[in-house]
Amino acid sequence: MKRQIINDPGAAVTEALEGMELSFPDLVSYDTDRQLILRATPARDKVGLVSGGGSGHEPLHAGFVGRGMLDVAVPGAVFASPTALQVHEGTLAADSGRGVLQIVKNYTGDVLNFTIAGELAGDHAVDTEMVLVDDDLATDGDADGPGRRGTAAVVAVEKIAGARAELGGSLTEVADAARRVARTSRTMSLALQAGTHPGDDRPAFDLADDEVELGVGIHGERGTSRVRYASADELSEMLVTPLVRDLGLGRGSAVLAIVNGLGGAYPLELSIAARGVHRLLGARGITVARTLVGTYVTSLDMHGFSVTLTPVDADLLKLWDAPVRTPALNW
Amino acid sequence: MKRQIINDPGAAVTEALEGMELSFPDLVSYDTDRQLILRATPARDKVGLVSGGGSGHEPLHAGFVGRGMLDVAVPGAVFASPTALQVHEGTLAADSGRGVLQIVKNYTGDVLNFTIAGELAGDHAVDTEMVLVDDDLATDGDADGPGRRGTAAVVAVEKIAGARAELGGSLTEVADAARRVARTSRTMSLALQAGTHPGDDRPAFDLADDEVELGVGIHGERGTSRVRYASADELSEMLVTPLVRDLGLGRGSAVLAIVNGLGGAYPLELSIAARGVHRLLGARGITVARTLVGTYVTSLDMHGFSVTLTPVDADLLKLWDAPVRTPALNW
Numbered sequence: 001m002k003r004q005i006i007n008d009p010g011a012a013v014t015e016a017l018e019g020m021e022l023s024f025p026d027l028v029s030y031d032t033d034r035q036l037i038l039r040a041t042p043a044r045d046k047v048g049l050v051s052g053g054g055s056g057h058e059p060l061h062a063g064f065v066g067r068g069m070l071d072v073a074v075p076g077a078v079f080a081s082p083t084a085l086q087v088h089e090g091t092l093a094a095d096s097g098r099g100v101l102q103i104v105k106n107y108t109g110d111v112l113n114f115t116i117a118g119e120l121a122g123d124h125a126v127d128t129e130m131v132l133v134d135d136d137l138a139t140d141g142d143a144d145g146p147g148r149r150g151t152a153a154v155v156a157v158e159k160i161a162g163a164r165a166e167l168g169g170s171l172t173e174v175a176d177a178a179r180r181v182a183r184t185s186r187t188m189s190l191a192l193q194a195g196t197h198p199g200d201d202r203p204a205f206d207l208a209d210d211e212v213e214l215g216v217g218i219h220g221e222r223g224t225s226r227v228r229y230a231s232a233d234e235l236s237e238m239l240v241t242p243l244v245r246d247l248g249l250g251r252g253s254a255v256l257a258i259v260n261g262l263g264g265a266y267p268l269e270l271s272i273a274a275r276g277v278h279r280l281l282g283a284r285g286i287t288v289a290r291t292l293v294g295t296y297v298t299s300l301d302m303h304g305f306s307v308t309l310t311p312v313d314a315d316l317l318k319l320w321d322a323p324v325r326t327p328a329l330n331w
Numbered sequence: 332m333k334r335q336i337i338n339d340p341g342a343a344v345t346e347a348l349e350g351m352e353l354s355f356p357d358l359v360s361y362d363t364d365r366q367l368i369l370r371a372t373p374a375r376d377k378v379g380l381v382s383g384g385g386s387g388h389e390p391l392h393a394g395f396v397g398r399g400m401l402d403v404a405v406p407g408a409v410f411a412s413p414t415a416l417q418v419h420e421g422t423l424a425a426d427s428g429r430g431v432l433q434i435v436k437n438y439t440g441d442v443l444n445f446t447i448a449g450e451l452a453g454d455h456a457v458d459t460e461m462v463l464v465d466d467d468l469a470t471d472g473d474a475d476g477p478g479r480r481g482t483a484a485v486v487a488v489e490k491i492a493g494a495r496a497e498l499g500g501s502l503t504e505v506a507d508a509a510r511r512v513a514r515t516s517r518t519m520s521l522a523l524q525a526g527t528h529p530g531d532d533r534p535a536f537d538l539a540d541d542e543v544e545l546g547v548g549i550h551g552e553r554g555t556s557r558v559r560y561a562s563a564d565e566l567s568e569m570l571v572t573p574l575v576r577d578l579g580l581g582r583g584s585a586v587l588a589i590v591n592g593l594g595g596a597y598p599l600e601l602s603i604a605a606r607g608v609h610r611l612l613g614a615r616g617i618t619v620a621r622t623l624v625g626t627y628v629t630s631l632d633m634h635g636f637s638v639t640l641t642p643v644d645a646d647l648l649k650l651w652d653a654p655v656r657t658p659a660l661n662w
Contacts, residue, residue, distance in 0.1 A: 003523050003540075005600035005636065007562045015563075016599045019606030023590070023622035058598035192334050198599075209334075231338045232346075259354070263597040266632040267389035268347050268529075269336035275350030291354035293658075295626070301597040305336065327624075330661040 009199030048094030063328030105150025138215030236276030251285030340530030379425030394659030412440030436481025469546030567607030582616030
């Protein structure tokens with residue numbers, strides 16, 4: 001077994017959630033019966049936000065529960081969707097009378113279970129809307145398949161929608177803000193080493209000493225290509241160039257940039273990667289209006305990083321800058 | 332060379348600082364001439380706070396520059412003290428007319444260079460006080476040596492002193508608050524794998540598959556003993572038990588707990604470790620009044636964690652809870 005700081009591998013997710021509740025009791029509450037993370041003090045009279053999905057992406061999603069972001073997180077097992085019943089309970093728990101926005105990363109199981117939960121919520125007279133986050137550019141053009149995967153843009157969607165809800169927006173207005181961010185955000189990721197599932201002996205896939213996996217997913221999925229190990233600047237360019245091209249960014253564009261560690265990257269590396277991203281965008285005349293640098297959407301202990309770009313205007317920046325108070329994001 | 336997300340290993344520190352400035356231009360400014368990280372908007376009419384030391388511990392110290400914490404960070408090369416001249420410039424830059432508190436981790440080079448800088452500041456009519464942070468319990472009892480090392484308690488010292496300065500405290504008052512935290516805080520650390528210096532082939536020391544280094548330092552120093560690899564709960568106990576004993580904690584005590592990743596630990600692991608720390612302290616009747624969980628004081632990509640305990644009362648909690656706005660700590 002690869003050595004990790006865990007007890008029983010099968011209990012890693014629930015123990016981590018317990019640790020989050022014990023560490024941030026003023027922010028979050030862990031309902032072990034329903035397997036939900038709730039705000040310690042439920043919000044009143046606002047649109048509720050619920051998200052969730054497989055675990056192994058910590059601090060996502062439980063770390064984003066709190067004022068200005070989510071009301072409820074629904075965690076599954078590692079890389080496994082929560083059940084429809086669990087999502088149903090989470091959707092109802094997020095409601096304070098103004099309806100609930102479900103924020104769903106585009107994976108078949110998650111989409112199915114959130115859809116069922118949305119239908120069940122209707123039986124309880126709870127209005128729901130769903131926003132699908134499908135930002136992973138590496139999986140673009142898969143017309144016959146499930147479409148693009150959802151990755152780190154979910155942080156931007158949850159932050160922007162959370163702010164809009166906190167400001168009193170209607171369900172339609174909150175959903176519109178979320179969809180705008182989801183529709184216009186794209187992410188590219190790479191790994192120098194795959195993540196290792198708790199209790200496993202080895203990473204999800206092997207890389208040779210001179211290989212980097214480009215276009216990698218956050219569930220141990222292989223990437224779209226293997227490239228030679230290269231400098232941080234060259235690696236950053238492999239992520240930024242396709243994003244800029246796909247989003248049609250150029251002189252005069254303004255973006256939010258999320259430089260996200262995938263679990264095993266350490267802070268010095270992420271700052272160097274962020275420098276590369278800024279320089280590449282700056283050289284193209286693209287303004288980076290805001291940057292988030294850190295470890296937010298992980299694939300266990302994967303050694304790598306992702307770059308997410310979201311075009312922004314003054315309205316979105318106002319929502320991005322609005323106060324937030326969660327275990328993993330604060331300002 | 333072990334693969335890291337870097338360009339030139341020799342430029343890793345300065346590039347990371349550039350990345351921090353580019354990512355958080357509203358918070359920090361990187362003065363490349365003087366090799367200082369400054370607040371983007373200098374504070375006025377308050378006691379200045381300057382800290383620094385070797386790099387490789389990111390986000391420390393540059394990540395803690397901003398409102399409510401440091402005014403200036405003085406970064407050295409990886410694991411090497413900044414020069415006395417550099418600290419001198421940093422000390423002067425931190426002054427806004429009310430004097431400067433120097434926060435120094437207890438390493439020979441740092442103490443020497445900050446002492447010289449403090450003396451030089453006097454020639455410029457800038458009052459200084461120095462607080463020494465020497466929290467590493469693993470190096471206790473070294474009466475003939477340099478004394479205990481300074482590790483993660485520096486975050487608590489910088490946060491508390493920063494808040495006291497922001498509230499208008501005099502140099503003596505700010506220094507007293509800092510010294511109280513420094514005097515009463517203790518830390519224990521362990522590693523499952525040592526960190527690897529950028530450009531090196533291997534970690535600073537080797538561990539067998541079943542070994543854990545207990546009492547490890549943050550500069551690649553070996554620990555005080557090797558123990559068998561064990562569960563997260565058992566590892567947490569190895570850190571917590573000596574801290575509780577040394578600090579004389581028991582029923583009715585209240586502490587701030589910092590569960591700090593040393594670079595390579597990923598968020599799921601840190602939450603599980605935090606759970607263990609809370610359960611161990613709770614079982615002894617010790618209240619954990621506040622918890623900080625995350626990657627704050629690293630040893631490059633070392634895979635391990637540290638636990639810092641600081642006894643707190645209502646006054647200290649008020650300072651801890653005061654607003655802070657830095658690249659790495661916000662609320």
